[in-house]
Amino acid sequence: MNIYLPIAEVSVNAFLLLGLGGGVGMLSGLFGVGGGFLMTPLLILIGIPPAVAVATEANQIVASSFSGVLAHWRRRTVDFKMGLVLLAGGLLGSAVGVQIFAVLRALGQVELLVSLCYVVFLGIVGVLMFIESLSALRKAKTNKRAPRRGHHWSHGLPFKMRFRASNLYISAIPPFLVGALVGVLAAIMGVGGGFIMVPAMIYLLGMATTVVVGTSLFQIMFVTGATTLMHAILNQTVDGILAVLLLIGGVIGAQIGVRLGPKLKAEQLRVLLALLVLLVCAKIGYDLVRTPDEFFTIGGGGH
């Protein structure tokens, strides 16, 4: 069943969109990532204009992350205080990101920027996560737990706060910066930024892993909400019908993911996520260097 998208101005199969939403939503609930890093390239692949894909995906992530946050909230696995610090940075970051996006869209370089961001960030995160999770897997096999680091590198910084749920007493600056970086990426890449935030929370901030996913989703929900609003106002690229189709699949998938999560082993899950991230990265990177079949494109900003 084909459906005409009013903003994207293309006709696409509704079941394909529902399926994509469902699959990506499941990953979202499973890993605490928005899944945007998969969905945005997929949408562009099926013919949605990049600007519409990025803005609409942000809207969809609002739904899947809210659905996930509710589930985690009931389990008390959300550190609201940490979430708010991350969010403060995130809102600032997304405001900057949307402006950058609008300028590059006019210049016709959105595609390149989006692709480069994907390759760089997915590459870094994927490799780090892969190495880390493999060594964690090895340690888990020999039944040795990684020793808890006594001193964290950020201990010298001011504005120390106690994050009870995360079992941390650290400066508010690192989480604020992590939030800001993720906010910029959310706006430019049409992603929630969970794939960066989750590892940053674990390895950079040293948060307790139990609250990482819920807290990440909490922050992502607000940042992508702000991004959606800003894209709607500045670029008019949020497609209501596309968003609804994606989020119907997305919220259902997210709920399944959240329930599936505890049944799987965390280390194995992280290896899988790392592989997935690297796969997407390799595909986008290859497209950047491969000699294209068609050198010309019909650019945006023409009307």
Add this chain to the structure above:
Amino acid sequence: MLLLAAFVALALVPRAHAQIAEERVVAGLSQTTVSITTGFTGSEIFIYGAIKRDAPVPKTWPLDIIVAVTGPSEPVIVRKKDRKFGIWVNDSGVKVDAAPSLYAVATTGPFRDIISFTDDFKHKVGLEHLVRFIGETDDAAYKAGYPEALVRLRKAEGSYFVLTSGVKVSEETLFETRIALPANLVEGDYRARIFLLRDKSVVDVFESSIEVRKVGLERWIYTMAHEKPALYGVISIAVALAAGWLASTFFRMVFR
């Protein structure tokens, strides 16, 4: 006497074509409005008509018909990829001032065999006269092949097409064709022109317009997104939150 009359007639109408000028096209379209609804997957327009003439069918040249449906013309930016530091980067682009959003043509024979360059230029039938630069034209831009690329890309996505021998003519009088408009139509007033040709010359033109409009939900969403973007953004978020809550509540009730 009869001979004299024939001579007079010949003197008054020195060319054989003049007889042809008596022929006129009368045509109809199966629909003059296309509504883009949520389920819109394209629309087939049936174009039919007849050739009205006072004299018997001229035997001099065969009759040809070109049916051209063109979408609203808009400036389009075409960009070319260049390799920089090993990756393919878009250039700043060339603005092609006019390009129809749709170019759907059906003919009775190969385009170049049935219409002369002069008449093609005069009536702007061929794509090269529709996809063009306005005013001062930069020769370099032409040479770099930007308009050609635009045509190629639009052909690939199905927005530009020519159905050679897509028009059926019976008894040199009646003709009909079907033109399938693709799903990715943009809004606007489309032109439908029917050219009657003899000896590669345009004898008569019939013109009609097709109104393409988004309706219902499509119209509402599009208008709101552009006219009340802040409200639209807020509603988008509200819908997302509601969906997230619904799914969460539903799943909690079903699997607790």
